[in-house]
Each structure stands twice: as C-alpha cells, then as structure tokens.
Amino acid sequence: METNLPVVLPEHIGIIMDGNGRWAKKRGLPRTAGHKEGAANFRRIARYCSSIGIRYLTVYAFSTENWSRPALEIRALLGLFQEYLEESIRDFAHDDIQVRFIGDTSAFPQKLQDLIQKTKELCQGRTGMVLNIAMNYGGRTEIVQAAQALAKKVKDGVLLPEEITQELFSQQLYTAGQPDPDLIIRPSGENRISNFLLWQSAYSEYVIMDVLWPDFTPEDLNAALWEYTKRSRRFGGV
Ligand code: IPE
Ligand code: IPE
Ligand code: MG
Numbered sequence: 378m379e380t381n382l383p384v385v386l387p388e389h390i391g392i393i394m395d396g397n398g399r400w401a402k403k404r405g406l407p408r409t410a411g412h413k414e415g416a417a418n419f420r421r422i423a424r425y426c427s428s429i430g431i432r433y434l435t436v437y438a439f440s441t442e443n444w445s446r447p448a449l450e451i452r453a454l455l456g457l458f459q460e461y462l463e464e465s466i467r468d469f470a471h472d473d474i475q476v477r478f479i480g481d482t483s484a485f486p487q488k489l490q491d492l493i494q495k496t497k498e499l500c501q502g503r504t505g506m507v508l509n510i511a512m513n514y515g516g517r518t519e520i521v522q523a524a525q526a527l528a529k530k531v532k533d534g535v536l537l538p539e540e541i542t543q544e545l546f547s548q549q550l551y552t553a554g555q556p557d558p559d560l561i562i563r564p565s566g567e568n569r570i571s572n573f574l575l576w577q578s579a580y581s582e583y584v585i586m587d588v589l590w591p592d593f594t595p596e597d598l599n600a601a602l603w604e605y606t607k608r609s610r611r612f613g614g615v
Contacts, residue, residue, distance in 0.1 A: 381599050382429060383606040387559035389433035390426060391581065393573055394419060396565030396589030403589075409453040414591035416461040420468055425595040427472045427506040433555055434508050435479070437573050441515030455489060458512065462492050466499060473505030479551035480514030507555065514551070516575030523549035552577055560605045562598070564590045582608045 394415055401411030419436060426434045439454060469476060476496050483490065526549045530536035547553065557577045566587045570578065584601040586593070 381596075383602055385606060386430060386602060387582075387605055388431075389435070389556050389558045389560075390431055391435045391437070391558040391561040391574055391578070392422070393437045393561070393563040393565075393571065394590045395437075395563060395567060395571075397591060399565065400589040400591040408450055409457075411589075411591060412450075412454055412457055416457045418591050418593060420461065420465050422593065422595070422598060423465070423474065423506075423508055424468060424472055425598060427474050427508075431506055433558075434506060435511060435552075435558060435574065436509070437511045437514065437571075439480070439512045439514070440572055441480075441513060441518050442572060444513075455486060458485075459489050459492060462489075462496060466496055469508070470499070473503050475500045475503045475505060475507045477507060477509050478512055479509045479519075480512045481518065482512055484513050509552065509555075511573070515572045516570075517572060519550055520576055547576070550576060557581065559610075560584060560601065562586065562601045564588050564593045564597070580610070580612050582610065 397411035397415040398408040399411070400414060401408050404410070419438070423434060423436070438458070443454075444451065466476070477500075478493055478497070482493050485493070523546055527536065527541055527546070531538055552574075557579070558574060558581045561574070561578055561581045562584050564586045566585060568585055574581070582605055584604050586597060586601065588594075588597055
C-alpha cells in the first residue's frame with residue numbers, strides 16, 4: 378500500500394469523522410451501529426497514518442454541539458469511547474502513538490475521565506505520531522477560553538494588551554506547540570467546518586470526500602494525500 382504514496386506528506390492531518398448515522402441508515406441499522414463501525418475505523422486509520430509516517434493526526438470524535446443529540450445516542454457514544462479507548466490503548470502502544478485529548482473532557486462521566494487520564498500517563502515518553510482526539514471540542518469555545526486566559530493575565534498585571542500576538546494566542550489553544558493542520562479531510566460529503574480547528578485551519582487544504590466514515594479506507598486516505606500534493610499552497614503570496 379505504501380508504494381502508492383506521494384513523496385511529500387503533510388505533517389499534520391485533521392479528519393472530521395462524519396457519516397456514521399447515514400452509513401447505518403443505508404443498512405437499515407440503528408445509528409449506534411454506525412458509531413460502532415466508525416469507532417473501529419478510527420483505530421484502523423490512526424494506525425495507518427502512523428505507519429506511513431504522519432507526525433500529527435487530529436480526529437474529530439465529538440463536538441460541543443453534539444450534546445444536542447438524543448440522550449440515547451449520546452449514551453451509546455460515551456459507551457463506545459470507553460470501550461474503544463481501552464482497546465486502542467493496547468494497539469497504539471505497539472505503534473508508539475502519543476494520544477492527546479483536545480476539548481473540555483471534564484464534561485464526561487468520571488469513568489471516561491479516568492480512562493483519559495490513564496491514557497495520557499501511558500503515553501508519556503512515547504515519540505511516535507501525536508494523535509489528538511477531539512472530544513467535546515469546539516473551535517469557538519477553544520478561542521473564547523484562550524481569550525479568557527489572556528484577559529486574566531492582563532488583569533493580573535503580567536501581560537500588556539499589546540503583547541498579545543498570534544503566537545501567544547496559539548499557545549493558549551489545546552494544540553499549543555503543534556503545527557497547524559496542512560490537510561483536513563471530511564468524509565460524508567458535507568462542505569462545512571462544523572466548528573473544527575477554526576483558528577488552526579486558516580490555511581489548511583480541505584479535501585471533502587463522498588465516502589461515509591465507516592467505509593473510509595487507507596486507499597481513500599492515499600487518494601486525499603494525492604489530491605493534497607496537487608494543491609498550490611500560497612499562504613497569501615504569489
Ligand atoms: C459522526 O457521524 C459521528 C459524530 C458526530 C459523533 P454522524 O453521527 O454525524 O453521522 P451522520 O452525519 O448523521 O451520517
Ligand atoms: C462534525 O459532524 C462533528 C464530528 C464528526 C464529531 P456533525 O455531524 O456533528 O456535523 P454537522 O451537524 O453535519 O455540521
Ligand atoms: Mg454528521
């Protein structure tokens with residue numbers, strides 16, 4: 378499979394793991410069946426990205442807006458996070474993957490928070506791909522929290538308003554110290570950002586694909602990588 382890869386790979390890929398519900402509906406299954414397949418695919422694709430040498434992968438698993446879904450669906454999703462995180466931790470150890478979480482995880486049940494904490498501890502000292510799992514993540518909330526943190530510093534007299542720069546602002550975000558995503562892939566065909574990495578994606582290349590997330594294969598990822606190599610990134614220049 379690796380032989381089908383372009384020479385130049387993006388350093389940081391973001392994936393909006395969308396389309397689980399429609400995948401299930403197409404098969405006459407409950408939406409939760411789609412989430413189960415989607416969770417399994419998350420493990421597969423994360424390991425694939427690590428195997429081809431991607432340095433940073435950020436996956437959107439649950440947005441701040443997803444709390445508006447039916448309670449039953451949310452409960453099923455939280456159960457799957459618990460189950461798949463436990464299994465993924467074992468897998469990811471083989472790949473030396475450093476798992477991090479972005480988003481307000483304090484809103485999750487204690488058992489899940491404990492698992493998140495345990496995952497972070499297990500990942501200490503690893504040097505492989507950084508895998509950011511966005512859970513209860515929202516780009517706007519992230520930006521507001523950064524503004525609040527900086528405002529507090531100004532109020533405390535340790536920072537002057539004119540000292541607030543883009544770099545300093547970036548350091549207040551969940552992704553502090555990481556490069557911005559070069560490529561953001563959205564399966565399921567939706568042409569929107571849905572509150573994902575708003576600040577960080579200022580110059581990301583978007584690749585929207587018609588495949589639903591549970592059906593998304595390493596070959597689809599390769600296709601997105603080839604599409605990425607065709608883009609001319611100008612960053613406002615010529
Ligand atoms: C993505 O799949 C999973 C989450 C948002 C948690 P969806 O559940 O949004 O699937 P569709 O978009 O309804 O098909
Ligand atoms: C984005 O998908 C969030 C995740 C994949 C976790 P949604 O399904 O929530 O986005 P919308 O509602 O189609 O914008
Ligand atoms: Mg969706």
